[in-house]
Amino acid sequence: MAAQLGHLLQIAVLPNVSLGVVPMSAERVMWPVEGFWIYDDNQVIIELATAQVTVKQPSEIETYAHMFAELAKLACHGRPARALIAEAIAALG
Helix, strand or coil: CHHHHHHHHHHHCCCCCCCEECCCCCCCCCCCCCEEEEECCCEEEEECCCCEEEECCHHHHHHHHHHHHHHHHHCEEHHHHHHHHHHHHHHHC
């Protein structure tokens, strides 16, 4: 896991990458249990433990867009995000 976090540190400084990290201490009103990827306004891919689900209904896409926006408000970016990643690496060692 340390190597994966180290890779995030490397790519976080690239000009075409926007990396946000939600701190564990952030007060959240939602805790998504699955990973999801939003593709424009047309579809959301949801990765479950045993399957991948593609959502194309506008109301469902809106739910995931809202969830992403709320989590993005809590996220740290730039130097603070990299500091959180560095702390996680240190905690592993």
